Amino acid sequence: MIRNTFKLVSNIAVRPAFSSTFVRQPIVASSMMVRNYGSISEKEITDRVIGVVSQYDKVSGKTVTPTTTFKELGLDSLDSADILVAVEEEFGIEIPDEEADKITSCAETISYLRKTPTAK
Amino acid sequence: MNTTPIRHSGLQKAVLSLYRSFLRVSNKKEMDNPSSSISNYIKTQFRLKATTIQKRDINKIESLLVKGKRQLEQIQDPEFSGFAVFTPKSK
Incomplete structure (x- = not known):
């Protein structure tokens, strides 16, 4: 009898929790991804990245194109770190170290942001 | 695009990572208190240390990294408002 009630309770307690997480999560995740990809176009990312880079003191007066590398602008690794932190603030994200070490140009910044759904 | 990635040593990566963390924290601080100029100091x-310290002086760089990490923790304290810098008088 006790075992039976336990079974009953555990069935009720466990099942709905399981099924709800199972059903709900994928929908939430995918709808978020769709929304984020939709809200920020490649052109907008490009424009904002170029905006952030051109605002940097040492870059003023130089032309920045989407393919410009930081080296071409006369920037060293400390300057690139500066710019990446500014990009992080602009898009409300945090670029992990291993990614940040790889980014050396506007194009790489843009492609990183393209595959980062949390960028806004 | 044909760019060869810059290869940084482990030590360089550690310094850059510390620099980024410093900037993130100081930017946050300056948002709360726009008059502080922590990031300028950082x-x-x-910059100063990048030009004055030899690339091969690994001991010095490592000790500064440890010092920097400690300072980073101090900065993150909500009570922290800025650096006070003292230079001993030279006679």
């Missing part, structure tokens, strides 16, 4: 310190 930038000049990193």
Whole structure:
């Protein structure tokens, strides 16, 4: 009898929790991804990245194109770190170290942001 | 695009990572208190050390990394408002 009630309770307690997480999560995740990809176009990312880079003191007066590398602008690794932190603030994200070490140009910044759904 | 990635040593990566963490924290601090100029101090310190310390002086760089990490923790304290810098008088 006790075992039976336990079974009953555990069935009720466990099942709905399981099924709800199972059903709900994928929908939430995918709808978020769709929304984020939709809200920020490649052109907008490009424009904002170029905006952030051109605002940097040492870059003023130089032309920045989407393919410009930081080296071409006369920037060293400390300057690139500066710019990446500014990009992080602009898009409300945090670029992990291993990614940040790889980014050396506007194009790489843009492609990183393209595959980062949390960028806004 | 044909760009060869810059290869940084482990030590360089550690310094850059510390620099980024410093900038993130100081930017946050300056948002709360726009009059403070923590990030200026941090930038000049990193620049100064990048030019004055030899690349091969690994001991010095490592000790500064440890010092920097400690300072980073101090900065993150909500009570922290800025650096006070003292230079001993030279006679």
